[in-house]
Amino acid sequence: MYSFAQRPNCEVIDEPFYAAYLKKKDLNHPGKTKTLKLYPNSFGGAIQRVQQFISSSEAKEVYIKNMAQHMVDASWDWAQEAIHIFWIRHPRKVIRSFSKVLPEVSLSDIGIEEQVNQWKGIQKFSGPKIIVNSDEMLNEPEKTFPIICDAIGIPFFKEMLRWPQGRKEYDGAWWPYWYSNVHKSSYFKKGSILGDPLGKKYSKIETEALEYYTELYHQRLVL
DSSP, X not given: OTTGGGSTTEEEEEOTTHHHHHHHHTOOOTTHHHHHHHSOSSHHHHHHHHHHHHHHOOSSEEXXXXXXXXXXXXXXXXXXXXXXEEEEOOHHHHHHHHTTTOSSOOHHHHTHHHHHHHHHHGGGSSSOEEEEEHHHHHHOHHXXXXXXXXXXXXXXXXXXXXXXXXXXXXXXXXXXXHOTTGGGOSBOOOOOOOOSOOOHHHHHHHHHHHHHHHHHHTTSOOO
């Protein structure tokens, strides 16, 4: 999201379906009260907010950062002509990251099964669509990001490789709980190592998630 926000004439929206997801699932995520207060609590309301944002924006591009698990019950019809980038990362890394914020992490929390289902669902859409392995992108952003942009039919700008440190005005209300590390960054850093296998608590979830991850990985854009 921070990278695309550096594109000339591009605005971004941060996880517009998060509040509706929290309300629907009745999840007690950090910052839930504020999130529900500030953002639409229904999927229809979230879609309307996105559409209003797009129609009122003077920018030529709008980048929407979404999480697959947030959109399980949401309509995708409004995005049929949009460009879709599915970012994937090894489940072990995702589970380890989520467990730093959530006391318990389930397969549905990390959204990998939902990504597979949604990837299949958007194949009928007319807009460009790709899967990108985040770690492969991070190996050499100067080389890989132009490939990504070319694959979806938009120009690459070198400004996408750097951004200001700290909180951004477009960060969602949940930023204090999820964005502490990214706020310290100003450019793409090498991806974290895979690390040791997860403990007994999450090893089964990783095994289940790997099946979905592998299915997407084999369809990824080769960088």
